[in-house]
Amino acid sequence: MRTPARPLVLGIETSCDETGVGLVRGGELLADALASSVDEHARYGGVVPEIAARAHLEAMVPTIELALDRAGLHPRDVDAVAVTSGPGLAGALLVGVAAAKAYALALGVPLHGVHHLAAHVAVDTLEHGPLPRPAVALLVSGGHSSLLLVPDLAAEPVESLGATVDDAAGEAYDKVARLLGMPFPGGPPIDAAAREGSPHIPFPRAKAGDGTFDFSFSGLKTAVARWVEARRRAGEPVPVADVAASFQEAVADVLTAKAVAACRAHGVDTLVVGGGVAANSRLRALAALRCEAAGITLRIPRPGLCTDNGAMVAALGSLRVEAGVEPSPLDLPASSTLAL
Amino acid sequence: MLVLALDTSTAACAVALVELGAPPAGPLVRASRVVWDARRHGELLAPMMRDVLAAAGVRPPEVRAVVVGAGPGPFTSLRVGMVTGAAFAAALGVPAYGVCSLDGIGAATTGPVGVITDARRREVFWARYQDGTRVGEPGVGAPATVAADLRAAGVERVTGPGAGLYPDAFAGFGTPPAGGPGELTGSGEQSGSDAQGGSGAQSGSGGLSGAEPEYPAPEVLARLVAADIVAGRDPGPLTPRYLRRPDAAEPRGPKAVTASRPEPVRSATAATGTASAGAASAGTMPV
Ligand SMILES: [Zn+2]
Numbered sequence: 001m002r003t004p005a006r007p008l009v010l011g012i013e014t015s016c017d018e019t020g021v022g023l024v025r026g027g028e029l030l031a032d033a034l035a036s037s038v039d040e041h042a043r044y045g046g047v048v049p050e051i052a053a054r055a056h057l058e059a060m061v062p063t064i065e066l067a068l069d070r071a072g073l074h075p076r077d078v079d080a081v082a083v084t085s086g087p088g089l090a091g092a093l094l095v096g097v098a099a100a101k102a103y104a105l106a107l108g109v110p111l112h113g114v115h116h117l118a119a120h121v122a123v124d125t126l127e128h129g130p131l132p133r134p135a136v137a138l139l140v141s142g143g144h145s146s147l148l149l150v151p152d153l154a155a156e157p158v159e160s161l162g163a164t165v166d167d168a169a170g171e172a173y174d175k176v177a178r179l180l181g182m183p184f185p186g187g188p189p190i191d192a193a194a195r196e197g198s199p200h201i202p203f204p205r206a207k208a209g210d211g212t213f214d215f216s217f218s219g220l221k222t223a224v225a226r227w228v229e230a231r232r233r234a235g236e237p238v239p240v241a242d243v244a245a246s247f248q249e250a251v252a253d254v255l256t257a258k259a260v261a262a263c264r265a266h267g268v269d270t271l272v273v274g275g276g277v278a279a280n281s282r283l284r285a286l287a288a289l290r291c292e293a294a295g296i297t298l299r300i301p302r303p304g305l306c307t308d309n310g311a312m313v314a315a316l317g318s319l320r321v322e323a324g325v326e327p328s329p330l331d332l333p334a335s336s337t338l339a340l
Numbered sequence: 341m342l343v344l345a346l347d348t349s350t351a352a353c354a355v356a357l358v359e360l361g362a363p364p365a366g367p368l369v370r371a372s373r374v375v376w377d378a379r380r381h382g383e384l385l386a387p388m389m390r391d392v393l394a395a396a397g398v399r400p401p402e403v404r405a406v407v408v409g410a411g412p413g414p415f416t417s418l419r420v421g422m423v424t425g426a427a428f429a430a431a432l433g434v435p436a437y438g439v440c441s442l443d444g445i446g447a448a449t450t451g452p453v454g455v456i457t458d459a460r461r462r463e464v465f466w467a468r469y470q471d472g473t474r475v476g477e478p479g480v481g482a483p484a485t486v487a488a489d490l491r492a493a494g495v496e497r498v499t500g501p502g503a504g505l506y507p508d509a510f511a512g513f514g515t516p517p518a519g520g521p522g523e524l525t526g527s528g529e530q531s532g533s534d535a536q537g538g539s540g541a542q543s544g545s546g547g548l549s550g551a552e553p554e555y556p557a558p559e560v561l562a563r564l565v566a567a568d569i570v571a572g573r574d575p576g577p578l579t580p581r582y583l584r585r586p587d588a589a590e591p592r593g594p595k596a597v598t599a600s601r602p603e604p605v606r607s608a609t610a611a612t613g614t615a616s617a618g619a620a621s622a623g624t625m626p627v
Contacts, residue, residue, distance in 0.1 A: 106400045
C-alpha cells in the first residue's frame with residue numbers, strides 16, 4: 001500500500017439522509033459533493049430509513065464521481081478511503097460502508113472507518129486549522145445533541161461529556177414546527193419565525209442546572225405543545241412567532257450554558273460547534289456572547305460544513321492517515337449505535 | 341477476460357471470479373466463495389471478494405467487468421451487493437452488469453420450474469422458468485398464492501431457498517433434476533465457509549446440485565451476460581429489483597398532549613424495511 005506524505009483521502013458519509021463525498025489532501029478540501037433525499041422525507045415529517053437507504057444506493061457512485069470530477073482527479077489518485085461507520089441509520093450507513101470497502105479493495109488502498117461525531121469536529125480543521133488539544137465540541141442536529149471532550153482527533157477516542165437523554169435538539173425543532181404548522185425540517189422555519197417574535201414565554205430549561213452535561217428536550221417539547229393547546233382550546237390565537245422565539249431561546253440557552261460550563265470544568269479554552277442546528281442564528285449569537293464573556297475561543301465551520309457532508313469524513317480520515325493510525329479491516333461493520 | 345460476479349439477494353453471500361474464454365471454451369470459474377448468513381453480508385462480502393481474487397492470483401485491476409445479482413431480495417442485503425459491485429466497477433473504470441438474481445438459480449434448470457426465495461414477512465420472491473429461461477418478470481407474494489399461480493401455469497417443480505420455508509404451500513411440488521443446461525466448467529479454487537453455523541458450507545457452482553440449498557450462483561449470472569460483456573455492450577443503469585415500496589406512513593395531525601399521558605406530538609416515523617433493515621428510530625440518527 002502506498003502512503004505518500006500528503007495522501008489524498010476520499011471521505012464518504014451516509015449516516016442519515018445526505019450522501020456526502022469529500023476529497024481532502026493534507027488538511028485542504030479539494031472538492032465535495034452532496035446528494036440529499038430530504039425532500040423525499042418531508043411529507044413523512046421525519047427521515048424514513050428505507051427511503052434514505054434507497055436514495056444512498058442511487059446517489060453513491062455518481063456523487064463520488066462528481067467529487068472526483070470537481071477536483072479534476074481520478075479514482076486511482078485516491079490514497080485512502082474514509083467512511084462513517086456509525087452511529088446513524090443502519091441501512092443508510094451500510095451503503096456508504098460497503099461502497100468505501102469496494103473502492104479501497106479495488107484501488108488497493110487503506111480503509112478508515114470513522115465516528116460520525118468525531119468527523120463533525122474534524123471538519124472545522126479544514127477552515128480554521130489544527131484544533132488545540134484538548135477542545136470541547138457541542139454537536140447539535142436532528143439526530144443528536146452531544147458535548148464532547150476532544151483530546152486529539154487523529155488518535156481518538158473522543159470522550160462524551162454529555163448527550164441528550166431523550167429527543168435531540170433538532171428533533172424537538174421538527175416536532176414543535178409540526179405543532180405550529182411549519183414544514184420539515186423544522187429548524188429554518190422556526191428560526192425565521194423567532195426573529196419576528198419575543199422570547200417571553202417561560203418554557204422550562206430542563207436539566208439546565210443539574211450539574212451534568214446531559215440535555216433533555218422532551219419536556220420542553222411537551223411544554224410547548226401544552227401551552228399551544230391551552231390557547232387553542234380557549235379559542236385564543238396562537239402567537240406563533242413568540243412561541244418559536246421562546247422555544248428557540250430555551251434550546252439555545254441550555255445548549256450554550258452547558259457548553260461553556262463544560263469548557264470551564266475541563267479547563268478548555270476552545271469550543272467547536274457543529275451539526276445542522278449550528279446553523280441556527282440564536283444558537284450562534286448566544287454561543288458567541290457567552291464564549292466571549294468566558295474568554296473561550298468559539299469555532300463554527302461554515303453552514304455547509306456543519307450539516308452532514310463528506311468533507312468532514314475525509315478531514316478526519318486525513319488526520320488519521322497522516323498520523324499513521326492503523327486502518328480498519330475489510331469486515332468493518334456499520335454500527336448504528338457506534339460508541340465514541 | 342476476468343469478471344467478478346456476486347449476489348447478496350438471499351441468505352447466501354456469494355462471490356465468483358469467472359474467466360470468459362473464447363468459444364468453445366465457455367466461462368471458467370477461477371475461484372468462488374459462498375457463506376450463508378442472512379445478517380452479515382455487509383461484513384462478509386468485501387473480504388470474500390479479496391479472498392476470491394487472492395485465491396485466483398488476480399489483482400483487482402485485472403478485472404474487466406462486474407456482474408451483480410440485482411434482486412429481488414431483502415432490501416438491506418441486496419443493497420450491499422449492488423453498491424459494492426457498482427463501486428468496485430467505478431473504482432476500476434469497468435462496466436457493472438445487473439442480472440435478475442432468480443436467474444442465478446433458474447437458468448440452471450430444465451423444464452417448467454418455479455424459483456422461490458425468501459421475501460420475509462410471510463412472503464416469497466418468485467419467477468417462472470422454462471428450460472432455464474425466465475417467463476415474465478419476478479414477483480412477490482404469499483406462498484399459497486404463488487403456489488396456486490405456478491400450478492395454474494403448469495409448473496410442478498420448485499427450487500430455491502424460499503420453497504423449503506413454506507412446506508405446506510409447496511407440498512405438492514417436486515424439485516427439479518440436478519444439473520441443467522449450460523453448466524459451467526469448474527476449476528481452480530472453489531470453497532466455502534460457514535460463518536455462524538448456518539445452513540452449511542457450499543462449494544462449486546451453486547444451484548446445480550439438488551442436495552444442497554440453492555442460491556443465485558454468481559457464475560451463472562456472469563454466464564447470462566457473458567455475450568454482452570465480451571461484445572462491450574453498455575450495461576445500462578444498475579437498478580435494484582425491490583418489488584416493494586418502502587414502509588412509510590404520512591403523519592396525521594399532532595395528537596393532543598393534554599388529554600392523555602403517552603408520548604405527545606410523536607411524528608409518524610416509518611417502520612423499517614425488512615427485519616434486517618435495522619430499526620432506526622429518530623433517536624439513533626446522527627448529528
Ligand atoms: Zn451529523
